Amino acid sequence: MLIINCPICGPRPEIEFRYGGEAHVARPAGTETLDDQTVADRLYMRTNPKGLHFERWRHAHGCGKYFNAVRDTVSDFFVTTYKAGEPKPDVAALLKDQAR
Amino acid sequence: MQKYSAFELFKRALGGHQGWERQWRQPALKPAYDAVIIGAGGHGLATAYYLAKEHGVRNVAVIERGWLGGGNTGRNTTIIRSNYLFDESAALYDHALKIWDTLSQDINYNVMYSARGVMMLAHTVHDVQSAKRHIHANRLNGVDNEWLTPEQAKEFCPPLNISQNIRYPIMGAALQRRGGTARHDAVAWGYARAADALGVDIIQNCEVTGIRRDASGAVEAVETTKGVVRTKKVGVVAAGHTSVVMAMAGLRMPLESYPLQALVSEPVKPAFPCVVMSNTIHAYISQSDKGELVIGAGTDAYTSYSQRGALHITEHTLDAICELFPMFRRMRMLRNWGGIVDVTPDRSPILSKTAVPGLYVNCGWGTGGFKATPGSGHVFAHTIARDEPHPINAPFTLDRFRDGYLIDEAAAAAVAH
Numbered sequence: 001m002l003i004i005n006c007p008i009c010g011p012r013p014e015i016e017f018r019y020g021g022e023a024h025v026a027r028p029a030g031t032e033t034l035d036d037q038t039v040a041d042r043l044y045m046r047t048n049p050k051g052l053h054f055e056r057w058r059h060a061h062g063c064g065k066y067f068n069a070v071r072d073t074v075s076d077f078f079v080t081t082y083k084a085g086e087p088k089p090d091v092a093a094l095l096k097d098q099a100r
Numbered sequence: 101m102q103k104y105s106a107f108e109l110f111k112r113a114l115g116g117h118q119g120w121e122r123q124w125r126q127p128a129l130k131p132a133y134d135a136v137i138i139g140a141g142g143h144g145l146a147t148a149y150y151l152a153k154e155h156g157v158r159n160v161a162v163i164e165r166g167w168l169g170g171g172n173t174g175r176n177t178t179i180i181r182s183n184y185l186f187d188e189s190a191a192l193y194d195h196a197l198k199i200w201d202t203l204s205q206d207i208n209y210n211v212m213y214s215a216r217g218v219m220m221l222a223h224t225v226h227d228v229q230s231a232k233r234h235i236h237a238n239r240l241n242g243v244d245n246e247w248l249t250p251e252q253a254k255e256f257c258p259p260l261n262i263s264q265n266i267r268y269p270i271m272g273a274a275l276q277r278r279g280g281t282a283r284h285d286a287v288a289w290g291y292a293r294a295a296d297a298l299g300v301d302i303i304q305n306c307e308v309t310g311i312r313r314d315a316s317g318a319v320e321a322v323e324t325t326k327g328v329v330r331t332k333k334v335g336v337v338a339a340g341h342t343s344v345v346m347a348m349a350g351l352r353m354p355l356e357s358y359p360l361q362a363l364v365s366e367p368v369k370p371a372f373p374c375v376v377m378s379n380t381i382h383a384y385i386s387q388s389d390k391g392e393l394v395i396g397a398g399t400d401a402y403t404s405y406s407q408r409g410a411l412h413i414t415e416h417t418l419d420a421i422c423e424l425f426p427m428f429r430r431m432r433m434l435r436n437w438g439g440i441v442d443v444t445p446d447r448s449p450i451l452s453k454t455a456v457p458g459l460y461v462n463c464g465w466g467t468g469g470f471k472a473t474p475g476s477g478h479v480f481a482h483t484i485a486r487d488e489p490h491p492i493n494a495p496f497t498l499d500r501f502r503d504g505y506l507i508d509e510a511a512a513a514a515v516a517h
Contacts, residue, residue: 001410002402015412019401021356040502044354044445048343050405073357073405 002076007083008063020056022046023068024088050074052091056084070094101297104208123289124296129303132330133161135484136322137337138308138345140164141173142284143462143469144337145291145302146477147484149207152298154478155485160300161331163324165307165341169288172339172469175439177362177384177396179375180471181218181279183238183245188495188507189448190241195492196475197278203474209290211282212389217374218279219248219257221424223268227380231274238276248273257374259425266423268381281375281386281394287473311349311459319349319458335460335484340405340440342463349456353463354501355442358399359409360467363417363436365428367391376424383420393431395421399441399467408438441466445501447510451480451493460484461498 002014028038047053053073058066070079070091080094102108102121112119135151137144140162151157162168180200182193199206200213222228231247238245250262253273262270292302303326310323311334321330338345340357372387382398397417400409414436422429444450444464449472451462462480465472479490489497500506 001412014401014410017401036502036504040354041352044501045352046343046354046356048353048356048403050341050344053403055402071402073403076402076404076406 002078004057004069004078005081006059006062006065007067007081008065009059012059012062016059016061018058018060020058020066023054023056052079054088057081101208101293104210123293124302127301127303129161129163129306129324129326129329130301131327133301134159134331135333135335136160136329136331137162137335138322139171139337139339139341140168140288140292140302140304141171141337141339142169142287142291142473143173143339143465143476143480144335145169145288145295146473147335147337147462147480148300148302148477149291149295149298150478150481151485152295152300155481157485158299160295161329162295162300162302163306163308163322163329164302164304167304168292168302169285172439172441173284173288173473175362175437176284176470177386177394178281178284178388178470179218179279179377179384179386179396179468180213180282181276181375182243182471183218183220183234183274183276183279184509185234185237186507186509187241189509190238190243191492192449192475192479192496193472194241194243195479196472199474199478200282203287203290207290207294209286209293211286211290213280213282215278215280216386217256217275217277219253219374219376220274221253221270221376221378221380222272222274223270223378223380225271228271231272235274243276244278245274245276248275257372257376259372259427260376261424261426268423270424279375281388283389284470287470291477308345308348311345313349313456317456319456333458333460333484335462335480337462337480339463339465339469340442342442342461346454346461349454349459351454351456351459353461354445354450354498355464356403357405357440357442358402359404359406359438360399360441361397361409361414361436361438363395363397363414363433364388364392365395365431366434368393368431371427372425378420378424381420381424383417383424385421385425392434393428395433399443400438405440406438407440441469443467445510446506446508448507449476449496450498451476451483451489451496452498453483453487453489454498
């Protein structure tokens with residue numbers, strides 16, 4: 001079981017959380033003029049990377065809040081978690097810090 | 101190819117079983133092929149076999165990063181059924197089921213297909229309604245499926261606990277008698293041997309590192325760790341790694357890769373006559389011919405390529421198994437493992453041409469691809485050879501996500517997910 005660091009509540013076991021899929025998938029502006037492919041890209045197309053993944057989690061059985069995380073999908077290691085609405089962190093710098 | 105038969109077995113026994121040929125060659129990668137299949141799992145090998153057998157395309161390579169049948173083909177719980185709700189799905193999965201019937205004879209390899217019946221349990225009023233809707237829809241499509249009362253379900257599967265005093269009492273079950281199991285490894289080995297005999301090169305331990313496209317955008321070559329292969333046609337059948345391979349050609353896919361776990365118990369004498377699935381409490385179980393109980397869980401919550409999942413998922417499944425079949429409460433589990441399943445938003449597969457000329461993709465089988473192996477290979481070979489889909493896989497395009505023609509088995513809840 002994963003231990004996930006909720007940015008509000010701190011480290012908690014995985015069963016307290018709900019997975020929320022890929023993060024930073026922004027809804028494109030001007031909905032009424034969008035073509036089908038743009039809508040499909042947002043709704044269905046996913047990066048699904050083998051490596052670092054920006055993703056959403058919700059602390060369902062805790063504070064109830066959504067937040068974002070960066071996780072390596074090969075090792076399931078969490079590089080960092082950060083509050084919803086904050087910009088993407090500089091992952092390269094973080095990894096260098098953790099290696100040190 | 102050395103034909104397998106009872107007579108051959110007898111003859112070789114007299115020679116101390118020394119005269120058996122290797123089942124397939126270990127060929128070197130040639131510089132060019134008419135078609136390249138990426139991924140030597142059941143679906144990829146079946147595709148190569150039908151390309152060679154039915155379409156005369158024999159100059160084919162099947163390229164595999166690990167060893168053949170080592171991914172989800174060797175990791176699934178071997179359940180075969182075709183009781184899907186929608187017309188498109190029923191046609192696709194029943195096409196496969198019909199091929200299973202004669203597959204062992206066709207490829208001269210005993211895949212141990214056993215139509216022992218697949219029983220799907222209903223625990224709630226909603227389950228009952230959904231199961232009956234599936235039964236009616238299946239019957240309209242010529243797919244056998246019937247409703248059993250709890251007593252009839254117990255008669256069909258005596259270990260079943262139909263007591264009203266459990267957390268989710270059984271209110272009935274849908275039974276597909278033609279459903280069952282097959283030996284997963286034998287399917288990969290059988291197709292590999294049959295395809296190899298027709299001239300297909302199976303290249304193992306060879307990772308694809310890039311897909312080259314010419315000035316017009318069409319596929320021209322595949323880069324691998326064993327060199328560059330020129331080819332006009334590439335079929336990607338890479339299951340959980342499909343997104344990774346398709347990204348090499350610059351395509352994004354409507355896929356997410358999740359861990360899916362399964363486990364087996366210690367082997368015991370034959371005790372369990374059929375396959376039982378419960379979507380509501382997330383458990384499915386059958387007994388292999390070796391005697392192990394083969395048990396499958398639901399997917400883990402998050403995407404991952406780790407081929408392992410969390411223990412609480414299997415624990416949840418075993419809770420359900422123990423309640424449904426109290427006689428297994430003291431069984432010990434021998435092994436558990438995970439596979440990486442590529443899940444589409446509508447839980448239906450993609451067997452399709454792509455925006456890149458010469459690039460074809462067979463993916464998105466999610467948690468239930470094994471059952472479709474022969475049918476999937478058969479229609480995908482047609483798609484590659486003719487550059488147009490077979491009528492059966494025509495609805496399973498990549499474009500359906502853009503055009504809104506989803507085949508929404510996810511909402512139909514025909515699969516455990």
